[in-house]
Amino acid sequence: MKQVVRRNFDDSVSAYEAYERRTGRFETLARLLDAELRANAGGQLGTVVDAGAGTGASTRVFAAGERTERVVAVDVSRAMLRAVDTDQGQPVQADIDRLPLADGAADAVAFTASLFLVPDPAVAARAAARALGPKGVVGATAPRGWVTAAGEDIFAGLERDSRSPTGADEVRAALGEEFEVTAGTWRFATTAADVRQFHAIPAMAARLYPKLPPAARVERARELLDSLDGTVEQRWLWVVGTPR
Ligand SMILES: C[S@@+](CC[C@H](N)C(=O)[O-])C[C@H]1O[C@@H](n2cnc3c(N)ncnc32)[C@H](O)[C@@H]1O
Numbered sequence: 001m002k003q004v005v006r007r008n009f010d011d012s013v014s015a016y017e018a019y020e021r022r023t024g025r026f027e028t029l030a031r032l033l034d035a036e037l038r039a040n041a042g043g044q045l046g047t048v049v050d051a052g053a054g055t056g057a058s059t060r061v062f063a064a065g066e067r068t069e070r071v072v073a074v075d076v077s078r079a080m081l082r083a084v085d086t087d088q089g090q091p092v093q094a095d096i097d098r099l100p101l102a103d104g105a106a107d108a109v110a111f112t113a114s115l116f117l118v119p120d121p122a123v124a125a126r127a128a129a130r131a132l133g134p135k136g137v138v139g140a141t142a143p144r145g146w147v148t149a150a151g152e153d154i155f156a157g158l159e160r161d162s163r164s165p166t167g168a169d170e171v172r173a174a175l176g177e178e179f180e181v182t183a184g185t186w187r188f189a190t191t192a193a194d195v196r197q198f199h200a201i202p203a204m205a206a207r208l209y210p211k212l213p214p215a216a217r218v219e220r221a222r223e224l225l226d227s228l229d230g231t232v233e234q235r236w237l238w239v240v241g242t243p244r
Contacts, residue, residue: 001119002076002095004210008203009077011214013055015201017083020057023194029236030058030112032186033139034065036240037108040182041137045107049074049131051096051124052114056084062110063088072106074099097123104133111140113236116166121174129178134243138179141186142168144235146195154195154228158208168237179241186236192228199225 009016020026038045044067050059053073063071063085073091075081081091094100096111097118109128115121128138146154175181199205199221202214208224209217 004206005117005203006076008206008214009054009075010079012201012203013079013083016080016203017055019197019201020055022197023190024057025188025194025198025234026054026057026113027061028188029141029186030061030110033058033110033112033141033238033240034061036238037110037137037139038065040139040240040242041108042135042242043107044068045137046070047072047105047107049099049101049106049109049128051099051109051111051128052117053084053091054080054114056081056091058110058112059084059088059091062108072101097127099127099131101131103130104135106131107136108132109136109138111138111171113141113143115140115171115174116142116168118166121166121171122177125174125178128175129243132243137240137242138175139238139240140171140175142171142237142239144168144185144237146190147233147235149231149233154225154232155208158224172237172239175239175241178244180244181239181241183237183239186238188234188236189231190234192225192230192232194234195228195232196222196225 046069048062050073053075059073071088084091205217205221
């Protein structure tokens with residue numbers, strides 16, 4: 001599955017960047033997560049691991065943090081990482097299940113919209129716990145879905161096996177095994193056009209139709225969302241934790 005996720009993101013760079021340029025959604029998620037990390041950290045966040053850094057929207061946010069000296073941008077997709085600003089150091093192509101840091105070397109591990117993409121988030125949660133050691137702070141965001149003004153999940157009609165297997169609750173549970181966590185939901189009013197553009201990203205359309213090839217799944221998502229209108233609420237789980 002990880003190779004599939006990597007290929008999906010390798011195919012997604014331009015669509016991802018177009019969505020981010022228009023909405024700034026991932027930067028916003030990283031900003032909100034950064035604030036939670038800092039509020040929960042016992043000390044300064046000198047070394048931050050941006051676990052699943054993508055094209056660097058989150059990396060830029062963490063790097064701008066007060067008294068942050070180093071951000072280690074880690075991602076499986078080399079194509080996504082090519083866009084990361086290298087001012088903070090060279091990004092590392094690696095799996096977030098095996099973070100490339102010595103035990104206890106990190107002050108924060110942040111999974112901005114990435115922990116829901118691994119087959120078993122508990123493995124990455126253990127890797128984060130090792131990288132942090134007895135101090136520091138972990139954080140994650142994961143999508144909770146899109147809800148219409150009438151309160152309907154716009155993907156409720158899809159068969160379960162056509163949807164991504166790792167949900168937000170699993171992300172929270174996995175971090176809860178290793179850390180003392182607090183969590184909540186961020187809600188963003190978005191347009192139907194935003195929802196369509198999000199699912200024009202092949203890696204995101206893969207969460208709806210994982211068995212279809214990239215062009216076909218984007219086309220199916222487009223058809224599914226064609227008649228969507230008005231304002232849609234996008235919900236993201238956030239979780240922040242400190243070592244037990
Ligand atoms: C939705 S993007 C978020 C990127 C970035 N954090 C941001 O806020 O823009 C998720 C990223 O997680 C990466 N990813 C997924 N599974 C991974 C894994 N097992 N190890 C490392 N990175 C992974 C993907 O390649 C992708 O770049």
